[in-house]
Amino acid sequence: MRRSVAYVGIAIALLAAAAVVAYSMRPTNNLAPQPTSLKNEELEHSSVSPVREDLSHLVSRAKIDPKVVIQNRGHAYSISRTQSPPQGDALKYVQSLLQRSRTGDATATYDIYLAVNQCKSALDTPSLSLLQIYRSQGIEEQYKNSLEKNLVNCEALLSDPELSYEPWLKRAADQGSIEAKIMFAMDSKSILGNRSDYLSHPERLANYRIEAMQNLQYAASTGSVDALMALGNAFDNGILTEKSPSQSLAYFKSAYSLAPNPSLQELISRESKSLSSREVEIANRLSIQITQNCCL
Template sequence: MNAQEIAIYEAMGAGDQFEKRSADEIADCRTDGSSDFSTRGYWLDKAAAGGSLEAKLIYATDVDAFFPSAAEMIRDPQGLEEYKRKSVRYMSDLAANGNIESMIWIARAYESGWMMERSPVNSYAYYKAVDLSMPGVMPGDMLNHLRGLLPANEQLRADDLARSIHGRCCDGH
């Protein structure tokens, strides 16, 4: 703000209020905001437990809100397991209602083995269910590659599972 703008506020009789508000805003900018960010996990947990769809999605994808570092995860293995359990439950609930983002999250979780036990069959099935729900979202070459990594008997099982997932969540939704 320049001197002329300040003079205008003073001429209007708002100089003191303007100065106080400006000082407060500057003080807010000087804080690092860590107190706001340190509670985001708490509020995400509350909102997700309360049923917020957006909070459930963010909860499962924002591990930093709960564990700012890998060291924190190592220090709190029970908390980490609880976080994983809730994340899987929230994403499973959303996927059961046809939420594509959560279905992709589940597919990746099965693929990586980080949030859920690694399962190439389940991973492919969820990716395929996404493709059945929204053709073209999943690249065909990716689906073919993942399917090709499975033994023949597991390919059939994964295709059946994909149709089942799609039928439960998305057929008619």
């Protein structure tokens, strides 16, 4: 089945690895951080709840697409979207998913979100740094041509306000999509709108932070390494929840124990050096508890 609309094929070929790291390592929220941190005694009881749905159950209930799943240690899994993009009219692609979405298929709803979001992104002016990457590879003109083709493919979808402005990400997360629950915490603009929108309604921002953390905790409890990374980032930057270096390190360590990679190992080493021995000890205990609850 075709996966999403208006991805740039050349961009994926060049930046797939960078995109996976960005997805796993850093959220895209532009919200103001919350500077306070939790006390040590509170940290010792903070972890992912053992309310796990196993991967096969999630797949059978259309909460995650097995084609994007990489099995890790124990019950843990990672998500990787590197499939070839669908071709043709984006509106027709979205319409082909609507019936499944309306019957509660969370993967279909999330695919609609991806299609709409990618089409909206096609309207954005490419950054100079991105153009420089393509120029250095000698494919700048190919990239520009692909953008023009995407705009043609997206024209009908973007002209349909009922489809292009539906809260697809929120709906997919509510239906149980694991990818959507993780992306919910990363793509605040799709949930809250522009900065002026949520600043005039501060209760929406407060509710968003609570819901984002709940979504991440649930996704992590199913074994999602991406959710563990997102929780580590959340406690690191203090945007969605109170800043807590020990909890951040604990989630990073848990993710590394399930799906090790050199970049994460380097991050853990750097973060550990910035903490006291007491904070590292707390992080180590929490990491074991998190890993046991979610994935072993």
